[in-house]
Amino acid sequence: MIHRRTAVALLASPLLLTGCGGGAEATERRARADRPAPTGTPTPHVRAAQAPQGIPGLGPTRQAAIPARCSQAVVVSGRGEDSPLSTVVLHERADTDTGWQAGATWPAHNALHGWSAHHMLGDLCSPLGVHTLSDAGGLLPDPGTRLPCHRSAGFHSPGSGFEGEPLDGCFDHVVAIDHNRKPGTSPLDRTRPLGAERGGGVWLHVDHGVPTHGCVSVSKAHMRDLLRTLDPARHPVVVMGYADWPAG
The missing domain is CATH 2.40.440.10 (L,D-transpeptidase catalytic domain-like)
Structure with missing residues (x-):
């Protein structure tokens, strides 16, 4: 997952993409993104979407x-x-x-x-x-x-x-x-x-x-x-x- 600070950095600097992987610069960015979050950083909680409840007893x-x-x-x-x-x-x-x-x-x-x-x-x-x-x-x-x-x-x-x-x-x-x-x-x-x-x-x-x-x-x-x-x-x-x- 790309953290917010990393995403902002990506938008602020030019991208030199070469092929599907994006070249050496993209590789370094992926390495930074894959590093574990610092201790104490909260992990975002995403609530699963729930379908609206149907009428009980109706198939x-x-x-x-x-x-x-x-x-x-x-x-x-x-x-x-x-x-x-x-x-x-x-x-x-x-x-x-x-x-x-x-x-x-x-x-x-x-x-x-x-x-x-x-x-x-x-x-x-x-x-x-x-x-x-x-x-x-x-x-x-x-x-x-x-x-x-x-x-x-x-x-x-x-x-x-x-x-x-x-x-x-x-x-x-x-x-x-x-x-x-x-x-x-x-x-x-x-x-x-x-x-x-x-x-x-x-x-x-x-x-x-x-x-x-x-x-x-x-x-x-x-x-x-x-x-x-x-x-x-x-x-x-x-x-x-x-x-x-x-x-x-």
Whole structure:
């Protein structure tokens, strides 16, 4: 290693280079540079560069599916391929050069029959994948989200769920999951780019205590927290799947 004083001396004097080695003058300079440093001279410490920390539990395939500009990722981890039970964690990073930081873990429900890699209308499965989050809405007033928010009476959900529980209120707040839908429209929009048979209307919404038809549901308080946090300028996505699927 050439020390600072030696480097300064080299810049201050002319170089007479002859061939690859640089001739006798260069040989003498290399000899001086190779001499051990005087006792007490500190050795510079260079810290090895560390790659930004990825999202825990996500393998290279899932991590690569998250756009580089994304700095908010909602991770939905299902208990099993056929299970309707899952957890939700919002991961964030300050910029693309820093690691991801996990928020709180929230209990959640997914579809009655678990998960599908090829979601179809009526299969009662939630679609595996990494999906963008573009639009919000609901029956109640906007709680303060920066996402485009579409309030409508159309979010009223009469009737009952799989165990006879009332569904009223489960669409008070929703975030559309961009599976087979047109981003930039109300979650109620019925445009289906992949065709009607591939289902649609897959949302994050308020939990009603039992499995969903294909959506992911968390408590109303957590939905309101999520809506206030998600920012379209940070290009949020949802990563959703069961057990070890995210590790792929």
